[in-house]
């Protein structure tokens with residue numbers, strides 16, 4: 001069945017609809033060459049319509065071990081060629097079956113590079129996926145659906161749970177965490193207690209943590225003021241490490257500002273410079289917001305990492321307290337695993353075993 005993506009500014013891109021499903025959401029693009037399952041199941045994409053620039057999607061199928069969360073949180077998926085005869089020794093499900101089972105509207109056979117070039121020029125915007133013959137009233141109704149702002153409560157864990165280990169006790173504030181981050185912290189020896197996003201500072205301190213981790217997650221960090229207030233109360237109590245949304249939350253809690261980027265950074269091929277060593281790393285990223293460097297003036301925060309593409313802040317650390325954060329995803333390996341030194345850095349701040 002033929003379908004189309006209509007952007008808020010009226011631009012139309014044609015394709016084919018995998019299922020007869022419609023979608024509304026903020027249209028974003030990811031430039032990675034692999035990792036479509038990780039993208040589909042990363043809760044940071046909650047309620048967005050994700051376009052992939054890589055032209056062939058599905059060629060290595062879907063497997064349980066690559067799931068980043070309990071389900072896919074995206075509102076829609078826009079791709080070039082949909083490959084439904086994947087080949088890989090891990091393959092358990094073809095991508096079309098996965099998308100159907102997860103109820104994800106998918107528009108394929110789309111010129112996704114043209115979509116991306118348009119968004120790069122015009123900025124991220126709302127869009128809808130509809131069948132080719134959708135009536136005007138139907139289109140108007142879909143555009144009238146507001147983009148839900150606070151989405152962390154949808155993505156966080158509903159319950160406290162543990163991933164036990166022999167090392168330091170880390171309380172993980174889950175704002176929509178990726179499984180790879182939990183696995184990395186666990187692999188680095190941390191004994192993890194994962195708590196929902198609305199857990200209070202008092203409740204966290206009652207768990208007697210050695211360190212606190214602030215996770216990635218969806219949406220604008222300014223849409224979760226209660227979380228920011230809560231994190232403020234934890235500053236100075238324990239070593240802290242934040243990734244992506246966790247980095248933005250730390251920034252706001254420490255008095256900095258955040259803002260929306262024109263079209264975000266999404267892909268596993270984003271170069272970042274570590275300003276303290278001068279080394280450049282290829283990183284995996286997925287963010288639409290950033291910490292405003294000018295707002296750090298006068299605060300006890302130092303920029304430690306910078307995007308090579310646009311110069312924006314990709315990491316910072318507190319000048320007096322054991323607190324640091326990165327905007328990119330050090331747990332994801334866009335080929336090399338060079339960025340895992342950040343987990344060493346966090347664990348080295350935590351008390352050693354007796």
Ligand SMILES: NC(=O)CC[C@H](N)C(=O)O
Nearest residue numbers: 216217219244245288289
């Ligand atoms: N991956 C993330 O944690 C994303 C953070 C935030 N939602 C952003 O888009 O900037």
